[in-house]
Amino acid sequence: MDERTAADAPAAGEGDGAASERSTAVRDSLAVGIATAIYGISFGALAVAAGLDVWQTCFLSLVMFTGGSQFALVGVLASGGVAAGGSAIATAAMLGIRNVVYGMRMKPIVDDVDPVTGRGSIWLRVAAAWVTIDESTAVALAQPNDRAARVGFWVTGITIFVGWNLTTLAGALIGDAIGDTRAWGLDAAAAAAFLGLLWPRLKRFQAGAVAVAAAVVATLATPVLMPGLPVLVAAVVAVVVGWFNLFDRRRAS
């Protein structure tokens, strides 16, 4: 899912007292949450177009619940079918790695440690992990203090979880009804969806360079490799550039 909406959300005012900071956090969360949840419609429609049934589509939104991986899984299955299953799983999993980083950042904010045992509730942590995504993390990090951050994290996460699953179902039913997806341009819609996820990540020159190189590698690899594999091969670009920290300069504008 994308963080642009989170970056655009108004920053909470300072010095207005805790109640005001909390209500600002709630307002930020609902704005980002509702805007994000709406595009579950496009996921639902694209998943059905890729050959998933309505149950499978809804299962992904309930359990996987991380937009980038969901779009990637159905994108690879759309191009390579079940034969590309290994690549589809690997791509979805690698896109999920950033959630590990988000979880580490959110853990101290959401942990409600019991004063007697000194341990947090396991169920609370599992629930927090479940709704750890781009948007809940971004809204939490945009708040001025830990209390507001906790409110932002939970309200954003839960709003998107409920909304995303409802719109996924709606999208899947629509996708099921329209039949010929190419005639409706759903293949182009999938490309535009990936671009929307990528767009807010292109602020640094290094990211732009990686994006262009990865796109070129994937295109060149398409005729020679099985569907699904070109995307995985392109991931090597990120490892090489990231390891040696190549192209590390801020974009001029």
Added chain:
Amino acid sequence: MTTWHIILIASAATLALKLVGHLVPAGFLERERPARIADLLTVALLAALIAVQTLGAGQEIVVDARVPALIVAAALYALRVPFIVVVAVAALVAAGIRALG
């Protein structure tokens, strides 16, 4: 492997990754290099998916209605048009070109 197997394995993997962040003490991924690679990995995978989704047709590279649709989408994102609107317009552009062609 059936579609259900793929979905179950992939969902288990992504959910496990989320749990790792919350249950395992911070460490490895907080260091600069792994954090940078994790970040760029997302960029590279999304860019590669765009390329394949826009130009791929099985194992062939094809330039068709998806290309102008993606260019329109890029222009709209640059103008900060909301995601869902851009995705719908991209579909319309491709569908329109195919209907006329």
